Amino acid sequence: SQTIHQWPATLVQPVGSPLSLECTVEGTSNPNLYWYRQAAGRGLQLLFYSVGIGQISSEVPQNLSASRPQDRQFILSSKKLLLSDSGFYLCAWRVDLRGGYTFGSGTRLTVV
Amino acid sequence: SQQGEEDPQALSIQEGENATMNCSYKTSINNLQWYRQNSGRGLVHLILIRSNEREKHSGRLRVTLDTSKKSSSLLITASRAADTASYFCATSGDSNYQLIWGAGTKLIIKP
16 A cells, blocks of 8 residues: 655754655655645645656745655755744655645654 | 635534535636645545536535636535544646645534
8 A cells, every 4th residue: 555654753953953854655656746834724835846766846945955865755854944944844745746645644843 | 825715714613513615716727626634634635626527525525616716615514523624725737746725724523
């Protein structure tokens, strides 16, 4: 069966520290992968998406970057976190560009 | 950017009642999707309705789509406490890689 793993579930990081969030997908190949951020009580903001290994598209220029070193692995990174990077980060995948998403359980990031 | 706008922003009803949430959007779409999010969790895909469909059912869920009015509604019948969650609509265009999300409706089912 197809599953998506995202970790950690919660993270508290000081301002200026680096960040690495990892997402892996099982049970499918060549998925379209996405990183979203959700501010409290708000909808989702697309940060990055990837249609293949090494292919990253950024929707919002900011302090974050993404990488896809393997077909089913998607990593969200930052060299120096800002307070404004706090939020709920969600990884998702879908098979085709018009289908529904399958989301990971999310990472609650608090930058202090 | 956000295209979908759900209303109401919040809805509180008694268990057993029906809950209706609405979503409006601005541009032409290929499909519209509804998701549920329990507090602090990831989103769960509920229903996808294509632009050439007018109504779709899944269990206690009924989704309608009116492309002339650029609107959709999600009806949950015979609500249960477990339906308490935020519900989001998202639209997919013909030639883009992303969904455009609304801000969601927070639904509270009172026992």
